Amino acid sequence: MTRASSDRLVVLMGADGRLGSRLAFRVAAAGGRQRLLVTGRGATPRLPDGAPLPETEVVTVPAELTDGSPETTSRVLAGAFAGAHAVFLVPSAVRASRLPLQRAAVDAAVLAGVRHVVHVSSVGAGPDAVSAVARDDWLTEQYLRGTDLSWTVLRASVFHRTLTFAVHTEASGADGAGVLQAPAGDGRVASVSHDDVADVATAVLLDEDQGRHTRRTYHLTGPEALAFDEVAAALAEATGRPIRYVPQTVEQARALFYRSTSAEVEDWITLCQAIERGDLARVSPDVGHLAGRRARSLADWLDDYPAEWAHLRLPSVR
Missing domain, CATH: 3.90.25.10 (UDP-galactose 4-epimerase, domain 1)
Structure with a gap:
């Protein structure tokens, strides 16, 4: 298992979602320091006895965050990202807020001095993608590439x-x-499991050699x-x-x-x-290479x- 450095804080957006919650448990198991951003729409990850995850801070952000101006959204998120080494950016499930929120999150990472952003995108992302989600994800990828941030893109297939x-x-x-x-x-379709994507995200976020993943795009499939x-x-x-x-x-x-x-x-x-x-x-081999096991x-x-x-x-x- 990837072990975390005790002096590096990672921030997980969407930590009360299906993917983010799985990642939170993995970061905790690796001894990582993390800040979970939750909206209250899902369950905040906790230990089986109800206790909070170790080395974990929970910050609630309003689900209606994008109702305000982009600048306000970025300022709120920048406060939540303060002190973070890396941010995990997962798309919003609500299409209307998907692009505005992701762009605001990228802006916030720049404002907060975050070093690395790990963005979950879609297999097939591109300007002429057939999938509406893949087109949106491409725009976020391009927005991220236009910054000075270090980044890694995880292009995930449809989930099982x-x-x-x-x-x-x-x-x-x-x-x-x-x-x-x-x-x-x-x-x-080479569909993939949430757990495989969470395992890959853990390996990337906690890798001591961040340069290994800088400006890399991985394709996560079954x-x-x-x-x-x-x-x-x-x-x-x-x-x-x-x-x-x-x-x-x-x-x-x-x-x-x-x-x-x-x-x-x-x-x-x-x-x-x-x-x-x-x-x-x-079918991509990236899950196997990064998670250390077969997808x-x-x-x-x-x-x-x-x-x-x-x-x-x-x-x-x-």
């Missing part, structure tokens, strides 16, 4: 868990049959690229219920997710279109983390 939320129970399925529906055609019918088969094997893949049109996807916000629907649809085009099919396959993740896909279980098979 995300794929499980595209499964719906068939209305006529008396046996609880499910369908994995997505406008992804025959595309393949060990295999699966077609959606193979994803459905893996989910069926884990849950014990029939699940099949049914490709959708864009119009069908919009109709199915009508209860979601338009931005959320657009994020999902354009992600699937990127998968169909092959933008997320590449978890979807099947491994399903076996290791049943609580993460418990929503797929039917009452009769729980």
